Amino acid sequence: MAADGTLAVPTAAGAGSGRANTLQRFARRRSTIAFLMTLPLLVVVVGLVGYPAAYGIYLSTLNRRMTGFMEGDWLPTGLGNFEILFDSDTFWMVVWQSCIFAITAVLLKALIGFWLAHMLHHIPTKGQRKWRGMLLVPWVIPPALSTLGWWWMFDPSYSSINWILNIFAVPAVPWLGEPWWARASVIIVNVWYGAPFFMIMYLAALKSVPEQLYEAAAIDGATSWQRLRYVTLPMMANIISITVLFSLIVTFANYDIVRVLTNGGPRDLTHVFASYAFQVGILSSNIPRGAAVSLFMFPILAVCAFFVLRGVTRRNKEQM
Amino acid sequence: MSNNGITRRNVLRNGAGVVAAGALSAPMVHAQGTGGTLKCGFWDHWVPAGNGIMRELCAEWGRANRVEVNVEFITSVGNQNLLTINAQAQSRSGHDVLSFPTWEPAAKHELLEPMDDVMGRLAQKYGAVTPAAEYLGKVGGKWAAVPAVSGTQLKPACTRFDLMKEHAGLDMQAMWPNKAERGPGADGWTWEAFAAAAEKCKAAGVPFGLPMGQFTDAVDWVGALMNSYGAHMMDARGNATIRNNAKLRQAVEMLVRISRALPDDVWAWDDASNNRALISGRSALIFNPPSAWAVAKRDQPQVAEKCWYAPAPAGPEGRMVGYLPYFWGVWSFSRMKPAAKGLIEFLSERPQAERQTNTSSGYDIPPFLSMSDFKIWETEGPPTGFAYNYPVKPHQNQTTSVAFAPAPAEFAVQAYNNGLNTKLIARIVQGGETVDQAMGWVERELTTIRRGG
Structure with a gap:
């Protein structure tokens, strides 16, 4: 009876006056208890997410000196910063790069994570834990630290990877100096860091697929591809969707990898929303415009979240 | 109690006075002194x-x-x-x-x-x-x-005098001795001479270590060169001064020439890359304070003892040195x-x-x-007096420079942190754009920066 807000515990007959009785009943409702128990988390979410987000929106409406609202030519007052961004070549380049970076990195992480999860799933249980631990190492190291390690490997003048390539007479690669190589380097590091998360999520999903389904498919003469296509993937669809959505949000908001590896260069060709927002807002002392840049992620991610979560709900309904 | 003049009311009133006086004076009482x-x-x-x-x-x-x-x-x-x-x-x-x-x-x-x-x-x-x-x-x-x-800090030229003499034919110690005078050839220490020396040193395998990315060392030396040509991108009122700016075009052409004589990877260099280039002995010149020399003194003393400071090269409108x-x-x-x-x-x-x-x-x-x-700049070494010309001194006829000056600071800071001057050169040399295309781009960027105050 929890969902409709009725009593979780029946009241003792004849307990106290009418007012005390109502308060007692209110305090004993499951919904009240649930609210009280989630209150600490709600306070944290409102304090650390809700308030900063609202403050960020407010900041994005101000002028550079933060003395009043930013006026626009063709957008209403308060949206002037967005209007300036719409007219900026560099900003549209950042939008395009953020999309390329996030989509490519998430796709690669999903594919590598899926492959690794399958490999692990088929290793005998005894040795699985060891491999699982080792494969999770990139995800456990703080990304700023591990990115610094990658930076040393990609260093423009003293790259250890280039040193190895030179041994095999392969010419040195300008990892961070040439735009496409720099973009690839940023994506490589993000994939290296994020693929273990996909692996562990997919591994958990794989382990929850009932063995009977595979047995039934085997009796029907299904090939391994057919088992993957018609048993594994449908059973993992929700986990895949949620993991991709979560990773997309985190990857879109990525800051440290770009900041440490390329600082947005060469020629702004590796900037993503967060690094560009920091450059505009903090380094260039234009906090309102920096806030406007970072808020631009919100509608993109909201659209992604809407479609992914709608898909999850539909599948759940179909399975019920 | 009323008989001897001590009433309860008086005691309370006096007590309150003492407490109030104590409370008012309390903030000034601190552990060490009375100044807070x-x-x-x-x-x-x-x-x-x-x-x-x-x-x-x-x-x-x-x-x-x-x-x-x-x-x-x-x-x-x-x-x-x-x-x-x-x-x-x-x-x-x-x-x-x-x-x-x-x-x-x-x-x-x-x-x-x-x-x-x-x-x-x-x-x-x-x-x-x-x-x-x-x-x-x-x-x-x-x-x-x-x-x-x-x-x-200042960012004059920290040179390897041995390499400059051997490959570029420039005796930096004689030109800029550790005393208040200009030596022979000091007047010829211009960006033209600098570019020629950069080309010779690159050919000899010890190119100048000048970053061309978005970090301060890159923006500062490029800004100093532009200022020494009188090549300003924005005037003191905040108007972009790109179009028909002959001085800017001249400075850009010089920067393009110099950047072609630098290592291929300078577009990705940060503020530590030039230091490493000098310390490792791979470079004949960097623009930097003596921090690179200090590390070389500890790790590569044979490099440190061949370092010598010279002022920045001069342009048509003076000798400008990067100042941070x-x-x-x-x-x-x-x-x-x-x-x-x-x-x-x-x-x-x-x-x-x-x-x-x-x-x-x-x-x-x-x-x-x-x-x-x-005195420190005369006595620090080895070699003794290598930093004599590190600070700005009257005999150098040198002025401190900030990239994007004289633009209003609220616009200049955005142009500076976006590295618009180095990106302008990168678009031409690395991106293959024409000078006009790159200058058109920088004009649009400055307009964006200016909008919104």
Whole structure:
């Protein structure tokens, strides 16, 4: 009876006056208890997410000196910063790069994570834990630290990877100096860091697929591809969707990898929303415009979240 | 009790008076003295001893003035100091004295206590301040902060005199000796001569180590070259001055020529890459303060003993050297303004300035031109006197320069941190754009920066 807000515990007959009785009943409702128990988390979410987000929106409406609202030519007052961004070549380049970076990195992480999860799933249980631990190492190291390690490997003048390539007479690669190589380097590091998360999520999903389904498919003469296509993937669809959505949000908001590896260069060709927002807002002392840049992620991610979560709900309904 | 004149009412009244007097005087009673507690946030110096001397000087001043001085050091690694400044500006609370990097006094001047009184007294004693410090620290005719000694650096040419002599035929020690005079050939130390030397050194396998990315070392040397050509992208009123700007075109052509004589990877270099190029012995010249030399002295002494400072090359409109200062400022919401100003004035005086510079092995540059004669620059070595020409001295006929000056600071800071000058060159050399296309791009960027005030 929890969902409709009725009593979780029946009241003792004849307990106290009418007012005390109502308060007692209110305090004993499951919904009240649930609210009280989630209150600490709600306070944290409102304090650390809700308030900063609202403050960020407010900041994005101000002028550079933060003395009043930013006026626009063709957008209403308060949206002037967005209007300036719409007219900026560099900003549209950042939008395009953020999309390329996030989509490519998430796709690669999903594919590598899926492959690794399958490999692990088929290793005998005894040795699985060891491999699982080792494969999770990139995800456990703080990304700023591990990115610094990658930076040393990609260093423009003293790259250890280039040193190895030179041994095999392969010419040195300008990892961070040439735009496409720099973009690839940023994506490589993000994939290296994020693929273990996909692996562990997919591994958990794989382990929850009932063995009977595979047995039934085997009796029907299904090939391994057919088992993957018609048993594994449908059973993992929700986990895949949620993991991709979560990773997309985190990857879109990525800051440290770009900041440490390329600082947005060469020629702004590796900037993503967060690094560009920091450059505009903090380094260039234009906090309102920096806030406007970072808020631009919100509608993109909201659209992604809407479609992914709608898909999850539909599948759940179909399975019920 | 009423018989001897002591009533309960009198006792309570007198007691309340004593408590009130005690309470009112309480805030002035502190552990060390009676002047309260002064909270200072200084820049965390690259040179470890640089923090020690600041702590020592603050303690000395605190003892003399009976003020408890709490000193913290805030690193610029990861822009932690910028984040701190912005957080304190937003919350209207924090340190009483704070170190502000290059552009921050102008950006936060509305929240800073004017320092005209301090600067007036200091200028009376020590004379003129270097022009770039005035451009950055003075807003609307008022000093927003005092140009600091600790952390302030110049970026003249740190050369390998042996390599320059062997490959470029330039005797840097003879041209710029460690005494107040110009040697033979000093007048020929121009950007033309520099470009020719860069080409020869690249051919010899020891190219000049000049970064071309978005970090300060890159933006500063490119900005100094442009200023020495009179090539300004924005005027003092904030108008973009790109179109039909012959001086800018001339400077851009020179920069394109020089950048083609640099290592191929300079587009990805950060502020440490040029240091490494010198220390590893791969480069004949960098633009840097003596921090690279200091590391070489420890790790590669055979490189350090071949280093020699020369002023920046001259352009058609003078000899400009990159200048990257720190400032000491006081928040307008500080409750210790008089004490904060007193400490800043003390730290800026010649004896204290010299102690800071000495402790940092000559790295720290005082803002007053009269302080360019500290002994440390004559005695530091090996080779002895290698840093004689590191500070700006009258015989060099050199001026400090800030990239994007004379643009209003609120626009210049955005152009500076976006590295618009280095990107302009990168678009031509690396991106294959024509000069006109690249200049069109930079004009659009400056227009975007200007919009919105």
